[in-house]
């Protein structure tokens with residue numbers, strides 16, 4: 001059976017036609033891909049990639065009860081490109097269900113995070129991350145359900161890419177709850193959150209995925225990932241606030257963090273927030289060396305065992321935010 005398009009990204013796509021909803025396609029823009037219809041048991045070309053998909057096209061297809069079209073994808077990257085180029089339209093559309101918006105956005109953000117890890121110095125990928133952060137802010141500002149939907153998509157297994165998307169969602173939501181509403185501030189912080197661990201690209205995989213405890217030598221290499229990250233984005237026009245987050249997300253307000261042992265308010269608020277959201281998401285997902293903790297247990301560690309590491313006001317707001325999320329999930 002052909003899966004709905006937004007679900008297809010969870011599977012391997014190999015040279016196949018994938019259905020997409022008409023409402024997903026941005027009108028009057030070039031689609032980048034050919035658009036096909038499924039007529040009498042075969043796929044037929046409807047619109048070439050070099051022609052815009054117009055309102056008339058859409059109305060004509062709706063009238064003919066064709067509420068889906070197809071794009072031909074060699075692999076997942078092709079489908080992801082389709083979503084990315086139509087993402088703003090999908091997020092802003094009144095006709096796309098909120099949970100579908102969250103799914104598409106989550107998949108796009110995950111894809112960009114993956115590309116960022118594979119080609120971290122690519123200016124183009126950094127630019128794409130601006131788009132996905134903008135759309136995340138836009139979706140999250142529409143309703144508190146969007147936050148719950150985004151966070152619920154993560155599952156319990158830790159993957160570098162999903163972790164980055166979760167940290168992005170938690171960070172911009174928490175900053176907004178703390179009263180930081182300036183879109184530019186949130187966007188720059190969001191980019192830093194999405195890319196906070198990009199420096200792990202330079203940490204050998206044996207160290208990153210080691211099931212047991214790291215040796216002192218290995219730990220010294222691991223601790224360099226914030227600085228590696230800053231070096232990686234240096235030439236990619238990353239906003240300064242984003243670079244600060246990459247370097248400072250392991251700093252702790254009691255000075256026990258790394259790499260610089262910064263204390264208290266010397267750590268900017270956005271970096272203080274990422275320190276908490278990063279730790280929380282890492283604890284609540286399965287890792288090669290540790291099973292996922294329940295949110296309650298992770299928060300107990302953050303508030304009690306790691307007392308002094310984090311800004312208590314920020315931790316308090318984070319608790320409130322997660323409580324609201326739990327209530328919404330039980331609705």
Ligand SMILES: [Fe+2]
Nearest residue numbers: 196197249250
């Ligand atoms: Fe990190």
